[in-house]
Amino acid sequence: MLKKKKNHRMxxxxxxxxxxxxxxxxxxxxxxxxxxxxxxxxxxxxxxWSTEPPPDxxxxxxxxxxxxVNAQNQLxxxxxxxxxxxxxxxxxxxxxxxxQETDKATTPQDAIVxxxxxxxTKYKTYLRVYNELxxxxxxxxxxxxxxxxxxxxEFVTDDQKREIRAEIPLILSEAExxxxxxxx
Amino acid sequence: MSKxxxxxxxxxxxxxxxxxxxxxxxxLLFFFMVVTKLRDTELKVSVSTPEASQLTKLENxxxxxxxxxxxxxxxxxxxxxxxxxxQLGDKFATIDDLPLFLEKHRSSISEKQQSQITSSxxxxxxxxxxxxxxxxxxxxxxxxxxxxxxxKPLQK
Numbered sequence: 001m002l003k004k005k006k007n008h009r010m011x012x013x014x015x016x017x018x019x020x021x022x023x024x025x026x027x028x029x030x031x032x033x034x035x036x037x038x039x040x041x042x043x044x045x046x047x048x049w050s051t052e053p054p055p056d057x058x059x060x061x062x063x064x065x066x067x068x069v070n071a072q073n074q075l076x077x078x079x080x081x082x083x084x085x086x087x088x089x090x091x092x093x094x095x096x097x098x099x100q101e102t103d104k105a106t107t108p109q110d111a112i113v114x115x116x117x118x119x120x121t122k123y124k125t126y127l128r129v130y131n132e133l134x135x136x137x138x139x140x141x142x143x144x145x146x147x148x149x150x151x152x153x154e155f156v157t158d159d160q161k162r163e164i165r166a167e168i169p170l171i172l173s174e175a176e177x178x179x180x181x182x183x184x
Numbered sequence: 185m186s187k188x189x190x191x192x193x194x195x196x197x198x199x200x201x202x203x204x205x206x207x208x209x210x211x212l213l214f215f216f217m218v219v220t221k222l223r224d225t226e227l228k229v230s231v232s233t234p235e236a237s238q239l240t241k242l243e244n245x246x247x248x249x250x251x252x253x254x255x256x257x258x259x260x261x262x263x264x265x266x267x268x269x270x271q272l273g274d275k276f277a278t279i280d281d282l283p284l285f286l287e288k289h290r291s292s293i294s295e296k297q298q299s300q301i302t303s304s305x306x307x308x309x310x311x312x313x314x315x316x317x318x319x320x321x322x323x324x325x326x327x328x329x330x331x332x333x334x335x336k337p338l339q340k
Contacts, residue, residue, distance in 0.1 A: 012198070013198050013199075013200075013201050014198070014200060014201060026211075027211055027215060039241065039242040039245075039248075039304070039334070040239040040240065040241050040242065040334070040335065040336075040337065041233075041236070041239060041240065041242070041304065041305075041332040041333045041334040041335045042236055042238055042239065042240070042332065042333040042335060043240040043302075043330075043331075043332050044331050044332070044333060045329055045330060045331075046320060046323060046324050046329040046330075046331060047324065047329070048324065048327065048329060049321070049324035049325045049327070071312075117313050117317075118313065119312065119313055119314035119317060120312050120313070120314065121312060121313040122309070122310060122311075122312060122313075123234065123307050123308070123309055123310070123311045123312065123313060123316055124234040124309035124310065126313055126316070127234050127236060127309075127333055127335060128234065128236070130333070131236040131237060131238050131335075134238040135237055135238050138238055177313060177314075177317045179314075181312075182312075182314050
């Protein structure tokens with residue numbers, strides 16, 4: 001009895017049948033966790049170039065949300081210095097104007113966001129500001145989609161997307177940058 | 185009994201079955217083949233893109249042209265200095281070379297799809313907006329209006 005047991009322990013090979021399972025598990029783990037695509041970014045549509053001076057349009061100043069970024073990477077929003085962390089919240093308030101204040105946009109369609117930077121502004125800051133402004137719009141659209149259709153913006157149908165986009169259009173105008181802090 | 189003896193000498197351990205080793209190696213090979221992106225251009229400028237949350241994926245790679253902006257890597261600093269430079273394809277370029285570069289890419293694409301051409305701007309986060317502004321103006325002049333500021337997803 002004792003002898004038989006020993007034989008059993010020594011003579012057998014390791015069962016490699018489950019090796020494949022483990023290998024596949026690892027494969028799937030890496031496939032899921034690895035982030036391969038670096039090819040993502042902020043999609044922006046530039047305005048066409050024209051030599052004519054821009055039309056002299058008078059937007060009601062309550063509908064204009066001006067964001068200035070200087071060469072020290074500081075923000076001036078509607079004449080007031082602001083932390084970049086508060087920009088998204090503030091922009092959302094301006095566009096949606098939930099309490100119908102007289103210094104904020106009449107309707108989201110009328111709201112114009114104007115962005116101006118300096119030639120000395122760090123690209124990192126500029127992109128962060130751009131990102132926050134886009135995020136403010138994205139969040140508003142998302143809220144609208146949730147309220148109307150009970151779904152996130154990305155899950156509603158294309159027609160509904162179009163409707164919401166028309167309701168909350170992203171109007172972002174970029175002014176010619178100033179040149180106070182050009183890098184030497 | 186002889187078996188017993190061998191095992192006490194430490195030599196009797198059964199050989200590992202290596203039949204599945206090739207499978208594993210192949211699996212690793214395939215994994216790396218899938219993950220590795222072949223880089224056709226050597227980066228001569230150092231580019232570390234900033235982080236952002238509102239990301240859109242670039243679709244249809246053949247319709248995308250890449251513009252790199254950053255400071256030259258240490259290897260090229262002797263010749264090109266440390267000021268941010270533009271890299272088109274695999275060589276340093278100036279803004280004036282941009283229209284030709286765009287036109288070359290555009291001519292390789294069927295007329296139908298030309299309106300969908302996107303320029304992917306891979307710009308180092310520490311570059312100032314001066315050169316970026318100039319590039320934007322050049323892109324607008326060349327009527328290349330769809331651009332994509334390359335960025336990394338936000339690290340939580």
